[in-house]
Amino acid sequence: MSDSRSSNFGAGPSALPEPVLQEAVRGLLNFNGTGMGIAEISHRSKEFTAFLAEVERQIRTQLDVPPTHSILFTQGGGSAQFSAVVLNLLARHRLLHPDLTDDERAMDYVITGSWSKKAAEEARRLGGGKVNVAVDARPHSKDGRSFDNIPAHDAYTFSPDPALIYYCENETVDGVEFSNDEASPASFPFHLLPKDTLLPLVGDHSSSFMSRPIPHLADHAVIYAGAQKNIGPAGLTILIVRKDCIVDVDAATKLGAVPVPLTMAYKTLADSSSVYNTPPVLSIYISGLVLLRSQELGGVKYYEELNKRKADKLYSVIKAGEEKGLLRAKVKEGSRSLMNVVFDVLGEGAEARFLSGAEALGIKGIKGHRSVGGIRVSLYNAVTDEQTDGLVAYMNTFLAQ
Structure with a gap:
């Protein structure tokens, strides 16, 4: 078996920084000088x-x-x-x-892709x-049935006092993402939300968490993210929950609300400092190592610049392929x-x-999601400039042939 590592462009579980993996190996044997591995140590130690x-x-x-x-930590992922x-x-x-x-009692859902659609179906x-x-x-959309765009602001209709307002910041399957530029028509329309209230705004940031700053973070009721995109292995979900939520x-059940399973109640997690039951210890450990490395590199601002640079390179070669009639971008x-x-490679x-x-x-992990097909290249934080350059070079060679 080869010892060389592939370029992992998978959508999740995704690439992790090699220095972090090397440090995690040491922690698996001896965590912080305890003489026990991180997968063996008590979560209450x-x-x-x-x-x-x-x-x-x-x-x-x-x-x-x-x-x-x-900030709370739990299992179960975005689903x-x-x-x-x-x-x-x-x-x-x-x-x-x-x-x-x-x-x-209204629940508002902004449906821009497969994951927000699933969230609305569960509600x-x-x-x-x-x-x-x-x-x-x-x-x-161009065909009236695809998720290929963020709608313009005048398309939204919010309820006056909803129980929640739900959106997915980045749609992993469909390759659609809200812009961080509030002047862009593809930004989230924060200015249209109900005024004079503590907003019940819920953001699924699973596939963009820690990749760039979160606009209007303080206005959110809940932000959540599965760790397996940008900061760690599968198994950990991170929650940022406003305390009034x-x-x-x-007490709500006594008034007629649906009972909430104990381990899904945010109060259970908060009161127990996220260790009511055994949390995903190994996933938390590796995520912590990734976050420490992120701090050293410059945090979300560093990754925002890096990820834009990587994406610009990739979209540029896709545009060249479109001009030759060989590739087709899926998103406006x-x-x-x-x-x-996400894009298609044209021709039989x-x-x-x-x-x-x-x-x-x-170059691995680039086959599109089974529900939509095509090609999907995920450029999460751990994907390097050099790996992106390698993919772009291959695409240019493919186009030339």
């Missing part, structure tokens, strides 16, 4: 709880998280949060408005309120993701040849 506190501090510092928000945000924020809304019927399944689709990107869910300009670049058998040639060079 003083050594691990101190490390967990440092991970929280790194996130708070690098993202400038205000003291109004708690579990599709349910948890509904249950916790409906409980909060029930405590604020106990006399409303379920039909009068409908759970019930407890009606789902209002604030916007659906598909009618604004950490409510007594049992202005709505394209810096994290997940061309995609298979493209994938085979990439595999021969150790």
Whole structure:
């Protein structure tokens, strides 16, 4: 078996920095001088709880998280949060408005891709309120049915006092991402949200977390992210929850809210400092190492510049391929993701040849999601300039042939 490492452009679990992996190997044998590996040590030991506190501090510092928000760690990934945000924020809304019927209790969903669509479907399944689709990107697409754009601001319709307002910042499957430039029509329309209230805004930032600053972070009720894109292995989910959203869910149940499973209640996580039960210790450890390295490099500003540079190189060669009639970008300009670049290779058998040639060079993980096909290149934080240059060089050679 070869000892050489491939260029991993997979969408998740994704690449991790090689220096972090080397340090993690040492920690697997002896964590912080304890004589025990990180996968063996008690999650309630003083050594691990101190490390967990440092991970929280790194996130708070690098993202400038205000003291109004708690940082929590749990399992279940983004899919579990599709349910948890509904249950916790409906409980909060029930405590604020106990006399409303379920039909009068709105949950606003911004649907711009496969993941926000799944989140809205879960909200409908759970019930407890009606789902209002604030916007659906598909009618604004080139074919009227694809997720290839972020709709313009005048397309949104928000409820006056919803239990939650849900969006997915970057759609991993479809390659669509909100712009951080508030002057862009593809930015999230924060200015259209209900005024004079603590916004119940929920952001799924799983595939862009720690890759760039989060606009209006303090205005969010909940931000969550699965770790397996930019900061760690699968198994860990990071939550940033405004403290007024950490409510007594049992009190809400007495008023008619749906009961919230104990380990999905944000109050359980907050009251126990995220160790009510055994957390994903190894995933937290490696994520902590990644965050320490991020701090040394310059944090989210450093990665924002790096990721834009990588994406610009890739979109440039895609444009050259389009001019030759050999490639086709799937997403409209202005709505394209810096994290997940999606395109088609045109011509009979061309995609298979493209994938085979990439595999021969150790370029892996670029086959598109099974639901949409095509090519998907994920440029997460650990993907280097040099690896991106290697892919671009291969694409130029492919186009020339």
